[in-house]
C-alpha cells in the first residue's frame with residue numbers, strides 16, 4: 219500500500235518524520251534514521267552560536283514518558299553549514315530546525331540554513347526549558363509568533379513550519395498568528411510543561427536543569443487535541459507530534475488532522491526501527507479496516 | 522517492548538574507597554546488577570552532574586568503578602568516602618562479546634583503558650595481556666591478572682615503549698583468535714590496523730561525550746552509530762566503516778574536533 223504524502227510540495231515516501239532534537243546531531247545520524255524507514259528527518263535545532271546545553275542529567279524517564287532538558291546543545295550555524303552541506307544526498311527530505319533568542323536571530327539562522335539543500339525549515343517557538351528560548355523567551359505569544367514567522371519568511375523560500383507549544387485553547391490563536399506571519403505549515407506540538415522528577419532518596423530534582431519538557435505517551439492526548447483544534451481553525455498542513463509510538467497512535471494523530479507525524483521519544487521505546495515498524499502497523503491497520511489511502515484518514519475524526 | 526521503562530538514577534552507598542595510583546581511585550558501591558564487561562553506568566552526583574563510567578569490578582552485591590581524576594566531576598568523586606551516597610543508572614551499551622575459542626585472546630590496554638578490560642580479563646581463559654602506561658607508578662591492578670606484560674613509555678617497568686610496540690612484538694597471530702583493546706583512540710586505531718594486517722578480529726571500546734546514555738539525544742554519534750547504544754564496543758566490521766574512528770569526535774556542543782584534542786583522558 220502506498221503511504222507517500224505531499225507536504226507543501228515536498229514528496230515523502232511515508233508520513234513518519236524524525237522529530238527535531240532526537241538523534242539529529244549529524245548528517246550521518248540523519249542518514250541512518252532515513253535508512254530505518256523515516257519518511258523525512260529533522261535536524262537538531264540550530265542556533266547562531268555554538269551552545270553546550272544544560273548539565274547532565276539531561277534526560278529522565280518515568281512511567282508515562284520522558285523529560286528532557288537538553289538546552290539546545292548544537293554546534294552553531296557556521297558548523298552546521300559544513301555538517302549539512304550534502305544533506306540532499308539522503309534518500310528522504312531533510313527539514314532544518316532554526317532557533318534563536320531574538321526574532322532577528324531566527325531569521326539569521328534561517329538565512330544561513332536556506333543556502334543548504336534542505337527541503338524545509340522549521341522554527342520552534344515552544345521549548346519549555348531553555349532560558350531565552352521558546353516559553354522562557356516569550357516566543358509563544360501571538361505577537362511574537364507573527365513577528366518571528368514573518369522575519370524568517372523574508373529570509374527563506376523553503377516551506378516554513380512553525381512548531382507550537384502544547385497548550386490550552388490559545389494554541390488556535392498561535393496557529394493563526396503563524397499563518398498570518400507567512401507559515402506554510404504547523405508542527406504541533408513541542409514537549410509540554412516543564413515538568414519535574416525528584417529523586418526522593420536524594421531529595422533533589424534529577425535533571426541538571428531541574429525542570430524539563432515532557433514527551434512520550436503522557437503527551438499524546440494533549441497533542442492530539444491541539445492538532446484537532448488547529449485543523450478546524452487553520453487551513454494549513456499539520457505535522458502532528460507528541461507520544462506517537464505505534465501505527466495506531468499515528469493513525470489517531472492523522473484522524474485529528476495531521477498530514478504527517480513526528481516521532482521522537484519512541485526512538486527510545488522501540489529503537490530506530492520504530493519508523494519502518496510504525497509504517498508497517500499503519501498499512502496492516504488500513505488493510506484490516508478497508509482504508510485505501512491516507513487521504514481518507516487525515517481529518518477523519520472531524521464529523 | 523513498548524511498555525514504560527524507567528531510567529532514573531538509584532542512590533547507593535559507597536562501601537570502600539581504594540587508592541590505586543596517583544590520581545586513580547576505585548569506589549566500591551553496594552549494588553546488584555547484571556553486567557557485561559565494556560558496558561557503562563551513568564554515575565550521578567546530585568547537584569554536580571552525571572557522567573559515564575565502566576565497572577572495574579563486578580561482584581555479588583557489589584560493584585567497583587575505577588576513576589581517573591580529570592576535571593570537576595571526577596574531582597567531586599574523589600572527595601567521597603565510605604558511607605557517601607552515589608547515584609547510578611545502567612548498565613548501558615553492548616559490552617565486549619566473549620565466545621568460546623580454540624586459541625588465545627589478546628588484550629591490549631593503554632592507561633586508564635585497563636578499567637573495562639580488567640572486568641573482561643576476569644572472564645577470559647589465560648589471555649595474553651599487554652598493558653601500557655607512562656611509567657611504573659601509574660600501573661594499576663598490578664597483581665590482579667595471572668599473566669601480564671607491562672610496557673612503560675619511560676622504561677621504568679617491563680617493555681620500554683608503548684603498548685602498541687609491545688603488542689607488535691609479542692603478538693603471535695597464529696596462536697591468537699581475537700584482540701580486545703581499550704585506551705587512547707589513536708592507540709586503538711594502531712592496534713586495529715595491526716589486527717587488519719593479520720586478519721585478526723578486533724573489539725575496541727570507544728569513548729564519546731555521553732549525555733542521555735539511552736540512544737535518544739544523538740550527542741555520542743560516531744558516523745551514524747551511537748556509542749551509548751550501538752557501542753561502546755565496536756568490532757572489526759564496524760570499525761572498518763567508521764570514518765571517525767581514530768580521527769575525530771564531537772565536543773559537548775556537537776562541534777567536530779580531532780581525536781587528539783578530544784580523547785586524552787585515557788592516557789598516562
Ligand SMILES: Cc1cc2nc3c(=O)[nH]c(=O)nc-3n(C[C@H](O)[C@H](O)[C@H](O)COP(=O)(O)OP(=O)(O)OC[C@H]3O[C@@H](n4cnc5c(N)ncnc54)[C@H](O)[C@@H]3O)c2cc1C
Pocket residue numbers: 561571572573574575576587588589590591592593594595596633636637727728729730731732753783784785786
Ligand atoms: C563509555 C565510557 C566509559 C568510561 N569509563 C571510564 C572509567 O571506567 N574510568 C574513568 O576514569 N573514566 C571513564 N570514562 C571517562 C569519564 O566519563 C570522564 O573522564 C569524566 O566524564 C570526566 O569528567 P570531569 O568533569 O572530571 O572532567 P572534564 O574536565 O569535564 O572532562 C575531561 C574529559 O573527559 C571527557 N568527558 C567529560 N565529560 C564526559 C561525558 N559526559 N561523557 C564522556 N566523556 C566525557 C572528555 O574527553 C573531556 O575532555 C568513560 C567514558 C565513556 C564514554
Ligand SMILES: Cc1cc2nc3c(=O)[nH]c(=O)nc-3n(C[C@H](O)[C@H](O)[C@H](O)COP(=O)(O)O)c2cc1C
Pocket residue numbers: 237238239240262263277284286288290315342381407408409432433434435437459460461462480481482483484737738
Ligand atoms: C531529547 C529531546 C530533545 C529535543 N530537542 C528538540 C529540539 O532541539 N528542537 C525542537 O523543536 N524540539 C525538540 N524536542 C521535542 C521533540 O521534537 C518533540 O516535539 C517532542 O518530544 C514530542 O514528541 P515525542 O513525544 O514523540 O517525543 C526534543 C525532545 C526530546 C525528547
Ligand code: FES
Pocket residue numbers: 730731732733734735736737738739740741742747748749750
Ligand atoms: S548519549 Fe544520547 S544518544 Fe548517546
